[in-house]
Amino acid sequence: MTYCVAIKLNEGLVFCSDSRTNAGPDRVSTYSKLHRFSIHGDRQLMMVTAGNLATSQAVVAQIERDLKEDAEFNLRKASYVADIADYVGSLSLREQGKHRGGAVGGGFNAEATFILGGQIKGGDPELYMIYPEGNHITASEQYPFLQIGETKYGKPILDRIIRPATPHETAMRCALVSLDSTMRSNATVGPPIELLFYPTDSLSNTSHYYKFEENDPYLVKLRHSWDENIRRAFNELPPLSLVFGADI
Template sequence: MTYCVAVKVDDGLVFVGDTRTSAGVDDVRTYNKMHVFETPGERVFVVMSAGNLATTQTVLTHLRRDMADDKPVNLNNIRHMFDAADYLGGLSVRSQKEAGAHTQYASNVDFRTTLILGGQIQGEDPALYLIYPEGNCISASPETPYIQIGESKYGKPILDRVIRPQISLEDAARCALVSMDSTMKSNLTVGPPLDLAVLPRDALRITHKERFDLDTPFYANLRKSWGDLLMRSFTELPRFEWEAQSQAQTQLL
């Protein structure tokens, strides 16, 4: 399994993804799920994936080959972010069919992959799309300014409470990392190292790209601080009426 989250705020885009692809007792594997394609000053795209790894690799291969061969439609010459999402969806559908055609036991294998595409083309606003296995896509909105793929349920509550279009990129990045930590706490199929990428509005390049392991000082401090603050907040929740009565009776005795 996997978990990737991308956030769109007024100041730009933030991407966070794990790297775990297998989590057996004696078989833990990792694979990069965040892929950056950029021409600094002109355009930048970030692709994140969840689903069949072979299909994902095929999609990425087609992306790179189309760019290298200067095909009529490729990430170097596409004019709009929506068109890029539509193009990527088409590659995904094609790659799923190719993977199934070359597999003897295709009927028993799930070749689907779900993708996130985020980025900016010069002259347009930053954009964020969720691309379904069927090839169609939806964009992030001011009401829901984030997109998740993979094991999403554990990390969703903090995003719903915190993410708003007006928050800073730094707060968006912290929130995305906390969302990832919440997911890893409850699901062993999601795990480190974690990849973070930050794309400020109109920078047209990734300005910060970092990888965190559990013992990376910043990330270790973030996890500990979040856990401590949660426990402190929990102990300060309102008391039940019967607790107050019990405490009063105890004091009288």
């Protein structure tokens, strides 16, 4: 399993992803799921992936090959991030199609889901989730985040904290908390955690990026504080004696 979240703030784009993949219980590995394509001063694109690892690796490889071979459409030629989202969707569909019918027995699933975000000079930053069917959606205005993979455990804190005007440090911290809650409740989501902030209009890859290993001191501190603070938050809730009386 996987869990990735991307946030579209007024200040820029935040990406956060885990690195665990598995192909059965004895094949648990770590792979980076955060990919970056940079043309300094002109365009910056970030992508996180969930689902079939072969499909997502093939899509990333094809994007790079098209760039290198200067294909008819490639990241350098696109005028809009939305066009790149279409392109990723069609690469993904093509790759899934190759393996359809090749499965011996049930349970094989070549589907992959992507979140693509970035900015092309002259345009605004954009953020899209690309479904296995190849179509895509943007983040909502009110709750400007997108999630892929094991999304539910980590959603409540994003619902509470993330808005377009949220400062980037807050949003990055919230993404880490969301990842950490998910790792606690689901063993198939695991470190390292990658965290990246792309500031609007920077058009460079000198942005804030950090990879947190399992025992990273900040991550340990964050986890410990969050556990303690949540317990205190919970203990300070109004007691049920307000409903049931003193004899509860």
